[in-house]
Amino acid sequence: MSMVNKLRNRLRMAKGRANVTIGRATGDRSRRVRGHGQRLGGASRQAGELMRDAGRDIRGAFRR
Secondary structure, X not given: OOHHHHHHHHHHHHHHHXXXXXXXXXXXXXXXXXXXXXXXXXXXXXXXXXXXXXXXXXXXXXXX
8 A cells, every 4th residue: 555545544534533523522513424424434445445455465476
C-alpha cells in the first residue's frame, strides 16, 4: 500500500473522529452522523488497500 493512501485514510478516520466528538459536544446530530460516515469511509478504504496488497503478495508468491 502506498504511504500516501495509508496516510490519507488515517486522516479521513481522524477527521471523522473529530467530527463525532464535536457533534457530541455541541449536540449537532448531523455532524456526528457525518463523522461516523467519514470514519467508516476511511476504514473501508484502508481495508480495500490491505486486501489489494494481500492479493499482490499472493500473486507474487505464485510467480516465484
